[in-house]
Amino acid sequence: MAINKSKVAIGFIVAGTVTVLFGTVLTFVGPLIIDEQIVKNTVINPKNEMSYTMWKDIPVPFFMSVYFFNILNPKEVLNGEKPMVEQKGPYVYRKRCQKDNITFHPNNTVSYREYRQYYFEPTMSAGNESDVVTIPNMLVLGAAVMMENLPYPVRLMISATFKTFKEGPFLTKTVGELMWGYDSGLVDFLNKYLPGMLPSTGKFGLFAEFNNSNTGLFTIFTGQDDIRKVHKVDSWNGLKKLTNWNTPQCNMINGTAGQMWPPFMTKESTLPFYSPDACRSMELVYQRPGELKGVPLYRYVAPKTLFANGTDYTPNEGFCPCRQSGLLNVSSCRHNSPVFISHPHFYNADPVLLDYVQGLSPNEEEHGLFIDIHPQTGVPLNVSIRLQLNLYMKRVSGITETGRISEVVMPMIWFEESGYIDGPILDTFYTNLVVLPAVMESMQYGFIGLGLATIIIAILVHHKLKASDKELGKTSLAQEKFKNNSDK
DSSP states (O other): OOOHHHHHHHHHHHHHHHHHHHHHHHHHHHHHHHHHHHHHHHHOOTHHEEEEEEHHHHOSSSSEEEEEESOOOOOOOOOOOOOBEEEEEEEEEEEEEEEEEEEETTTTTEEEEEEEEEEEOOSSSSSOOOOOEEEEEEIIIIIHHHTTTHHHHHHHHHHHHHHTTTTSSEEEEHHHHHHHOOOOOHHHHHHHHHHHHHSSSSSBOOOTTTEEEEEEEEEEEESSOOGGGGGGGGEEBOOOOOOBSSSTTTTBBBBSSSSSOOOOOOOTTOOEEETTTEEEEEEEEEEEEEEEEHHHHEEOOOTTTOOOOOTTTTGGGGSSOOOOOTTTEEEEGGHHHHHHEESGTTTTTTTTTHSSSSSSOOOOOHHOOEEEEEETTEEEEEEEEEEEEEEEEEOOOOGGGGTTOOEOOOEEEEEEEEEEEEEEHHHHHHHHIIIHHHHHHHHHHHHHHHHHHHHHHHHHHHHHHHHHEEEEEEEEHHHHHHHHHHHH
């Protein structure tokens, strides 16, 4: 049976058209399939074994690197001279976070407490916890500022109390003691006769209340009913808003708990989160795109307005009383102690702050904070949160321990909490969110290209066959005429 080549060519044209249509459909359906899988695996649900485990027990190693500002001239500072400091560190601690008391609620929220523990890592540190440093004594210089408006006789009694317990204006202690606590007769006295005045009831240390503690009771949305709300905070310790600050805007609890964000972020998206340690919500802004071992990311950084004072940035008026821009007054949630948070070395702060302390050199690379986010999933790939703890100190008459100290916001320590995804987790990210979409995209355009090529070739073949048939027809007609003429 003879094959009709023309019909075969038409068949290939139809097949090519179907292939093009299939590839075109894939270009629309493919991304929808990937997005659907992202939504499915982003929802906080114990059935999503891998993503739920990542959320519950963060598998990424996190580290806290602590740097102390060792005062080189404490006697001169007491006489009113400019403080000279040298940075000592880092002293690195591995941070372990684990969520507990996890309770799911009918309104598509989940409550939990996250517990944190710190373990010293000597091989990653520039020194040991036995290193000795000198910093301001918060119990003395902080209390002096807090009590400067009390009657003069009361201030004399306070000064006498400091002398009784041999508490001076500066502390020379080991790193371990300053971090996790040291024995103090004054602390024992205050806890006995003035309970609640200090943040901890045991030893007094800068991070004594952080180790083996939790960050409070968070209630966040699971995203089950609306993926745009996943990880966003519904309440903290039962509160829908804070009471520390002076305006409704500053008291808002915004964003997530600071570990993950909703998926499908754009360059216009911001990164809001609530920080119990800073007692406020904060918001980072997009800076630039990037990659981590082939996985695309967006870098978010702190805007200059984050710690700006109310004069330079009106929305921050609620965080006042303020000092220079670049300082956040957290006294309202730190037992009224004159403590300020800033970026390390007063980066992005009013330059005048650098004039009061010698030995600081701020720069973005070392002192700017950032979070690198995978925009499609809202999962952080690389995190570096850097903050500095400062003490406002000054001469207070009647409290002789303050000497002739000049008014200064004194940096005490700065710390960096950092971690990044690597190993099998990053490989899974790369495979599922880079390789597979690329393969699918190649298949889409491959089908379209193959279909178009098939159509073009089939059309050319069909055209050639028709031309050949036409020529063959002419030849046959000529031969028939020649035959008829010969018969005559």
